[in-house]
Structure formats: structure tokens, C-alpha cells
Amino acid sequence: MQGMSKKRRIVRVGDISEMIREKEDFIMIELEELSRQVLPCLQCTTCASSCPVFQVDSEKNPRRIIYKLSRNDFSNIFNELSLWWCGGCYSCQEHCPQGVALTGIFFKLKNLAFRSGERVPNLIIRNGGELASGFLIRYNDRIKKIRRELGLPEIMQPSLDEIKKILQKSGFFDLLEISRTLDDE
Amino acid sequence: MMNEKIKRYALFWGCTIQFRLPWIELSARRVLPELGVDIVDLPFSCCPDPVSTKAIDHKTWLALAARNLTIAEEEDLNILTLCSGCFETLRMAQEEMRDKKIKEEINSILKETGREYNGKIEVIHLEQLLYERIGLKKIEDYATRPIKLRVAVHVGCHFTRPSNILKTDDPLYPEKLDELCRAIGLETPDYPDKNLCCGVGVGLVDRDIMSKLIIRKIKGAKMVGADAIVSHCPSCILNYDTGQYILAGSEMERMPVFHYLELLGLAIGIDPDEFAFDEHKIKLPDITF
Numbered sequence: 001m002q003g004m005s006k007k008r009r010i011v012r013v014g015d016i017s018e019m020i021r022e023k024e025d026f027i028m029i030e031l032e033e034l035s036r037q038v039l040p041c042l043q044c045t046t047c048a049s050s051c052p053v054f055q056v057d058s059e060k061n062p063r064r065i066i067y068k069l070s071r072n073d074f075s076n077i078f079n080e081l082s083l084w085w086c087g088g089c090y091s092c093q094e095h096c097p098q099g100v101a102l103t104g105i106f107f108k109l110k111n112l113a114f115r116s117g118e119r120v121p122n123l124i125i126r127n128g129g130e131l132a133s134g135f136l137i138r139y140n141d142r143i144k145k146i147r148r149e150l151g152l153p154e155i156m157q158p159s160l161d162e163i164k165k166i167l168q169k170s171g172f173f174d175l176l177e178i179s180r181t182l183d184d185e
Numbered sequence: 186m187m188n189e190k191i192k193r194y195a196l197f198w199g200c201t202i203q204f205r206l207p208w209i210e211l212s213a214r215r216v217l218p219e220l221g222v223d224i225v226d227l228p229f230s231c232c233p234d235p236v237s238t239k240a241i242d243h244k245t246w247l248a249l250a251a252r253n254l255t256i257a258e259e260e261d262l263n264i265l266t267l268c269s270g271c272f273e274t275l276r277m278a279q280e281e282m283r284d285k286k287i288k289e290e291i292n293s294i295l296k297e298t299g300r301e302y303n304g305k306i307e308v309i310h311l312e313q314l315l316y317e318r319i320g321l322k323k324i325e326d327y328a329t330r331p332i333k334l335r336v337a338v339h340v341g342c343h344f345t346r347p348s349n350i351l352k353t354d355d356p357l358y359p360e361k362l363d364e365l366c367r368a369i370g371l372e373t374p375d376y377p378d379k380n381l382c383c384g385v386g387v388g389l390v391d392r393d394i395m396s397k398l399i400i401r402k403i404k405g406a407k408m409v410g411a412d413a414i415v416s417h418c419p420s421c422i423l424n425y426d427t428g429q430y431i432l433a434g435s436e437m438e439r440m441p442v443f444h445y446l447e448l449l450g451l452a453i454g455i456d457p458d459e460f461a462f463d464e465h466k467i468k469l470p471d472i473t474f
Contacts, residue, residue: 052381052382052384052387052398053387053391053394055401056394056397056398056401057391057394057397060394084390085387085390085391085394086386086387087236087382087384087385087386087387087388087389088235088236088239088240088386089342089343089346089382089386090342090346090347090356091342091346091382093346093347094346094347094348094356094357095357103347104347107239107240107243108243110240110241111240111241111242111243114240114241114242120240121389121390123237123389123390124237124240124241124389125241127234127237127238127389128237128238128241131231131233131238131249134230134231135200135203135204135230135231136200136231136233136234136237137200137204137205139204143204143207146207146464147207150207150208150210150211150461150464151211152207152210152211152214153226155203155204156226156227156228156229157228158228158229158230159228159298162252162297162298162300163230163249163252165297165298166245166248166249166252166294166295166297166298167245168297169248169294169297170242170244170245170248170294171242171244171245172241172242172245175241175242176241179241182390
């Protein structure tokens, strides 16, 4: 469009702190939205008792995250263990008698953790890194040999150029770059 | 034998089947044509997975799923998937992109590749093909060699949940796979922890919890005297078969795991030698017809 010619932007120290503040504001707005989504929660504990992880390890309680959100308490919210121990099985969400979309909320929190550069599990970063190869698993000689022995065709390869363009455009590579792993602690 | 054409489908195998459990791919390539299904292979990428990719960035997850959908759209083929994770990703992406604003946003990313998602095709899971398209009655008729085994049916999480979107079976008490099993002669007792998650998702961060979930599952199946677990989810099958194998030193007796298609294949008369039963880590029981 005319009149929208690119202006070279000189980034000053003040701008950077402004950028950080904008990002923090964005995270805060999203967290406040999640707080609104958990308003119907009555703390009945159905989510916890239906969670497969909680059933074998009571340290990982999904209800705690919902409780904190409901009280607008966002302190260490990204460090809640049950967030990263959530495998996305949707059991809590299906069981919730109040219709709170817990699993969706947990995924949103995980996305926000990545955006904030919070510590996240190593294997999730690793899987993310593999995506650029088209699959989560590398097509190595061992797998090729097994498939050949079974009389199966070669695995069809997707266009890596297209995948990289998508990962670039969506900002995925930038997210991986700022990610820090929980395992470093 | 049964050559009434059901349809041609673009088969979405997914990472787990193609790389980790190619014996499931072998079973599908052998059994599905017998049921009148033509398989077309297309260069799909990872779906991408609904646990880790979705945890990193929702938009990227949607865009890569949309790209896969456009590949089938180009060929004007509906997608058939054997993987519950791929099914969940592709179906959820379709539903989300029914929102025009989201579709436009995703298409603005796809534009970089010259692609555009239109929402023209359908995505179905193997169980839907068998239960809804072919139907129990036909499966029963095809099964001329009913199999005498007592099995613990395991549906897993991602085929039914979130149920408001996937709409496949009851998310808390699924029974269609049980019915499909009974149609080929199998006994399907209810058992403790029947709907318990296999734990593969939490395995990303905690192998110990994953093992505990596997042990609980096997105990429940043993309690009702099951000979084997039957499932159609590759991740669950991988977790139970390989998982039990790795759990060396545990006190439990091991429980073999079948993919439903293997038993269906045997029941409709395919020679056992045409499958790759040796590829299972846990020794399979003898099967009597």
C-alpha cells in the first residue's frame, strides 16, 4: 500500500524494554482470559480424580492450576508440575461437571510458557526440533531395513522446503530458539 | 473374496506406524483391500502430533495439519487414518478452521508454500470405516474363522476425546471396538481400568509414571483372565508392547498386544504367515479358530 513504505527502525535500549513490556502485557492479558474461563469451577476435584497421572502420583494435581487461575494467582503458574505432566488425554475435561475446558487451558498455558521463555521439558523441545525433518522420528538405515524385510515401500517424503517455510512464518523456530529446558536445573 | 468397493482413501499412516510399528502397516495393506478399500499413499508429513507440537505452538500445529489436508484435497481424496493421534490432530484442525478468521490466518501462513486450505475433504479413522461404513453385520459375515480368544479391549484417549469435536464413541465408556471384536468371535469382558490412558504422553517427561500406568492396565486385564490386549491405537500398542518388554524385573506376567486388524485378518481367512507376528515384542498366544 502507498504511504506504508518501510521505515528503517533503529532499536534503542528503551525500545527493547518497551518490547519486553508489550510481551509481558500480552501474557498477562492471556492469563486473565484463562482466569475468566475457569470461573464456573467449584473445586469439586473431579478433574484430579479422573487424571491418570494424579492416580499414580498425587504430587501432580491438575486442580491446583485451575485453583490458582481462579484466584488470579499467576505466580509460578508455568512451573506447576501437573502442567508438564499433562499428556493431553482430555480425561479431566470430559469429566468436568462444570464444563471447564481444562485440557485446552493447559495447552494454552504451555504455549504461553514457550512464548515467555520459561523452562519446558526437554523432550518436547526435541520433538519440535525434529519437525523440520518432516517427521518426529528419523528415517534411518535400521528402519529402512525392517521395512524392506517386511516388503513395505519406502516412506514417502514430504517437501521439507514447504515445512521449513511454514515453521519460519509461524514463528516456530524463534520459539525453539528462546526455549530453555527443565532438565537444565 | 469381498470385492464390493467401499472407496479409495488417502492413507495417513503417521510417524508411529511407519517408523516404529511397520507391522501394523503390513496388516493394513494386506487386510483393507480385502474389505474393498483402495489405499493411496501421499507425501504427508507428521500430522503434527497433538501432544508435543501442540504444546509448543497452537498456530504452527494448525498450519502443518492444514498443509497435510491440502495434499489430500489436491487429489480429491478423503483421508483414512489408522492413528488416533493423527486423527485427533486432523479432525480438530478441520473443526477449528471452520471459523473463517482462523482459516484465513492459517492460509496466510500456507501462502508461503503456494497452498490454500479449502475444507473440502473428510477425515475418518479406521474404526469409523469398519463400524460405520462397512458395518458390524458385514464384518460378522466376512469373519468365517471366528477367533476364540478372551481379550481386554483398549480404545485409548485420542480416538474419542475431546468428544465435542471427534464425535466417535462415548468418551468415558466406549464400546464400538468391543462390538467389532465380538463380531469376529472374540470375548470382551469389562475389566478394571479399561478406560485408563496408556501413559505414552506423560512418558515424555516421566518414564516412572508411564510404567505405573502400564502395570495398572495389565493387572486389570489379568484380573478378568484376558489372553491379550486388543487396540487400534499405534501409540498405545507401542507403549504396551515395548513398554512391558522394557519393564524388566517387574513381577507381573506379560500380556501380549494385538492390533485389531491382525485378528480381523485372521478371522476373514488370511494366512497367519502373511502377517509379521514375530515383530511383536511380547510373545503372542496360540490362536484357535
